[in-house]
Amino acid sequence: MKAMTYRQYGGPDVVTLSEVEKPTPKPNEVLIRILATTVTTGDFRARSLNMPAGFRLIGRLVFGLIAPRQPILGTELAGIVEAVGADVINFNPGDEVIAFTGGAYGSHAEYRTMPETGTIALKPTNLSFEEAASLSFGSMTALPFLRDKARIKAGDRVLVVGASGAVGTAAVQIARHFGADVTGVTSTSNVKLVAALGAHRVIDYTQTDFAMTGETWDIIVDTTGTVAFARCAHSLKTGGRLVAIQGSFAQTLGIGKPSKASGKEVIAGYVPARPDDLRYIARLASNGELKPVIDRVYQLEDAAEAHAYVDTGRKRGSVVLTVATGEFETATGRPAGVLAS
Ligand SMILES: NC(=O)c1ccc[n+]([C@@H]2O[C@H](COP(=O)([O-])OP(=O)(O)OC[C@H]3O[C@@H](n4cnc5c(N)ncnc54)[C@H](OP(=O)(O)O)[C@@H]3O)[C@@H](O)[C@H]2O)c1
Structure with a gap:
């Protein structure tokens, strides 16, 4: 499958298009075909190791001492369940979902597996895939x-x-x-x-x-x-x-x-990623209390350009990467979200 990968820390141009092995779901996992994802400040930090004062060494320990341990960035996604493992009971092929991969990353690709008990939820039906992909990081x-x-x-x-x-x-x-x-x-x-x-x-x-x-x-x-x-x-x-x-x-x-x-x-500090919270957030978005804000949309292949924009520190809401178009309708045409410009 196609994925944007980085093999060394640095500026936006360390992110390049690669062909990597498509994951196979374990018995408790779902395989998601990703239609949209985002480039966040989480990706900026993992890619650049530009951390708040005092965190740089911790960053290397977390992301990989010499080189990145997880070559595929991306903390959130929206897509369609393509296959489910034998033990999965809550999701079916064809379900439209959102997932927060958070510190495990791996969303800047065509596919991602997630345990069904992980931070995955049904996509709010009032949102396009681009809008839904930008719901969870913030x-x-x-x-x-x-x-x-x-x-x-x-x-x-x-x-x-x-x-x-x-x-x-x-x-x-x-x-x-x-x-x-x-x-x-x-x-x-x-x-x-x-x-x-x-x-x-x-x-x-x-x-x-x-x-x-x-x-x-x-x-x-x-x-x-x-x-x-x-x-x-x-x-x-x-x-x-x-x-x-x-x-x-x-x-x-x-x-x-x-x-x-x-x-x-x-x-200060960090907060755990809880599946219940993702479902709560999806409910808020479904009833219109939480509107995703999209600043810019890029194609997955243009991720380095998207990183460069995120690096400015001036983005408004989310910067989206569209992973697949054509076969699936990725925009509902309904203005459920707030476009920043
Ligand atoms: N603790 C955690 O678990 C956790 C989790 C997620 C993110 N973070 C951190 O939280 C920070 C924010 O993340 P983010 O994704 O929200 O960033 P972001 O989307 O890149 O934020 C950019 C926005 O910040 C505004 N801004 C910049 N300087 C400002 C200032 N002095 N006063 C008011 N607004 C200002 C900019 O607006 P203007 O152009 O109008 O200034 C811009 O719209 C990052 O450092 C990230 O690493 C921490």
Whole structure:
């Protein structure tokens, strides 16, 4: 099968088209014919080993000391079940599915196997394959951080810094879903997009520094690595939480965390990928509460170009790779998602 592979760390041009062996499903696995996938910041980090301070060595240990252990990138996909193993009971050939391959990657290819108990769910029928493929990376991060770690509740005031990125667009919509009052922080050209996602208010960071407004929030989600606790402590209510999605090594280890007496918390680190969460996200998308945001669409073969765009750090929502066209209709023609431009 066709796959985009990388055999060494580096810039976008280390990603090249290869012919690799088509996987065969084990008894508990489904074989998915991939129709759409995305290039995410997860792919950028695994490809470049460009990590937040202190994580570079850990990156090599995770992805491969000398060269990448998993040559096929891609953290999320949408496609059609082509075959199922003998023990599979919940999926059938022909099912339209989404899957979050996360840190195991392997979605930038024509096929991927997944255990049926893995992070795989039926594709929301109101979404095209491109839209469905771009649902999970941001949401599988934002949902557990907001719900489980930051313990979001209705009425909370939530600030999302980096509201136009993959994680930010999901965080805005998921915070709204939980009944929060949401403020998004973005630059001028993305203000309309963030408002369209349901943010009650949008702060244009080129005009206003949220930390200088005198306002306070219960939860500040920072997807950009620009909000140190020292910068935002006075912008957090008593009991307030800074969720450092792009947390530093020190934040992840809890070094320099606020004292108990301050009544404030810094939350960083990673969140587990749970199949139930993917099904939850699919339900939100089905009922229109979570709209995928697509910035650009490339062909699988043009993945290096897509990587170069993701590397700019300016993408809005998701950058999609279309894996197959023609035989299957990949776009529903219904504008269920939000196109960033
Ligand atoms: N902890 C975890 O488990 C986890 C999981 C997933 C991702 N991450 C990390 O989270 C970070 C964000 O990921 P992502 O996929 O959402 O990134 P992304 O999609 O590339 O984010 C790009 C967006 O960030 C915005 N941005 C950049 N600088 C900004 C600033 N100073 N203030 C406000 N907005 C700013 C840009 O908007 P403008 O052009 O308007 O500035 C752009 O739309 C990455 O570092 C990623 O590695 C962590």
